[in-house]
Structure formats: structure tokens, C-alpha cells
């Protein structure tokens with residue numbers, strides 16, 4: 001994001017390689033090194049690349065800082081453990097044996113990420129946010145932008161709104177055509193945050209996963225959460241509702257149902 005006099009990067013990807021590519025792209029597009037980074041939440045595919053943004057200040061909430069520090073030290077320990085590295089072969093076998101195209105695509109993505117992390121394991125460094133904000137923060141500039149805290153997808157989620165352009169970056173509060181990760185999510189708070197985000201009335205909405213969309217994607221995700229909860233409450237097999245049959249990452253649906261059932265036993 002070119003703020004006019006500084007460059008802001010929102011989220012930094014999972015691997016050192018992807019983060020380095022993002023840094024290079026931001027330099028090419030704006031003609032300068034990023035001065036600011038903001039993390040939408042602690043999940044590694046949005047924050048593990050922070051360390052590649054040397055001199056930039058990293059903005060995040062205190063909760064995001066704490067969770068990235070805790071979980072980050074766990075992943076660094078795991079990467080040094082040969083059994084984690086061995087797990088790559090098991091994933092490779094699952095991928096090779098999977099015949100359903102969308103499931104195979106999902107496993108392929110997980111495998112590629114794991115191989116990149118494995119191969120870069122000596123270079124993975126945890127860098128937690130060092131510019132802590134509460135509730136909201138405005139980046140001044142010829143083109144101003146604002147980060148606002150919500151929650152629901154994770155314990156603390158931040159959105160970025162580029163005021164003049166009316167563009168909203170939602171992190172994983174919204175995904176489009178991709179099953180969201182519903183691990184430790186709080187669905188009631190997630191819905192509240194989606195309402196809050198929709199009230200910003202962006203012209204363009206950039207989701208955490210999936211193609212650029214508009215504010216209607218907030219309703220779409222709310223409906224998805226409703227359907228997911230219905231299936232979880234129904235007690236039957238975790239079948240994906242037909243309207244989401246072509247969404248990417250289908251393996252997540254059954255995992256989300258299991259998570260919700262474990263959190264709210266019948």
C-alpha cells in the first residue's frame with residue numbers, strides 16, 4: 001500500500017521466500033522499502049514472514065503479539081524436530097493417493113507450504129509486532145489508511161481500510177470461494193465483527209483468501225458460518241452443503257464441524 005510518503009504492507013505470508021517476494025514487489029510498486037507492516041492476526045500464513053521486513057515497524061494488537069510469540073516459539077521448536085520433517089512424507093503419500101480434485105489441490109497446497117518451511121527452517125525467525133495499537137490506529141499520509149481491531153476468526157483480528165480509495169482488507173474475517181479455518185474461532189464475535197466491517201461500506205473488499213470482492217462477501221461469509229453451525233448441530237455426517245461444493249480447501253469443512261462439536265457437545 002503506497003501511503004504517498006511511506007509504504008505499508010498488510011500481512012507477510014508464511015515462508016521466508018514468499019515474504020521476500022512480497023518485499024520485492026512492494027519495492028517495485030512503490031519505489032521504496034516498506035516502512036510499516038500490519039498483521040491482520042497471528043496465524044502463520046499472515047505473520048511468519050514478518051522477519052523479512054527488517055527496518056519496518058510491525059503493527060499489531062497485544063493479543064496478536066502474545067500469540068505469535070507463544071505459537072511462534074512452538075513452530076521453531078517443531079521445525080528443528082526430525083519427526084516434523086518426516087511428516088512431510090506422510091502428507092506426500094496422502095496427496096498422491098487422493099483422487100478427488102479439490103481435496104488433492106488442498107493437500108498439494110499444504111505439502112508445498114510444508115516443503116518450503118522445511119527447506120527454509122534455518123532461516124525462519126519469529127518477529128512479533130513492536131508497534132502495539134488498541135482498537136484503531138490511523139496511518140497519516142497523502143493517502144491515509146486505518147487499522148481497526150475486531151475478533152472472531154482468531155482471538156484478535158485486524159482489518160485495514162484505505163480511506164480515500166474505500167478499499168478494505170479483511171484478513172481471514174472474510175474468505176471468498178475458500179473454506180475458512182474455524183479453529184479457535186468465536187462464531188458469535190465473528191458475526192458481530194462482520195456486521196461492524198460491513199458498516200464501513202467499502203467499495204472493494206480484499207479477503208484473506210480468495211478473489212477481490214465487494215461488501216457482499218461479508219454476508220456470504222455470515223451465511224457460511226450459519227450453514228456450518230447447522231451441520232454441526234445436526235449431528236449427521238459433516239457433508240459440505242451443495243452451495244459450497246466448489247469452494248477450495250474442502251477438508252477444512254469436516255474439521256470445522258468436529259471443532260464446533262467438541263466445543264459444544266450435544
Ligand SMILES: [Zn+2]
Pocket residue numbers: 041043153154172181
Ligand atoms: Zn487465519
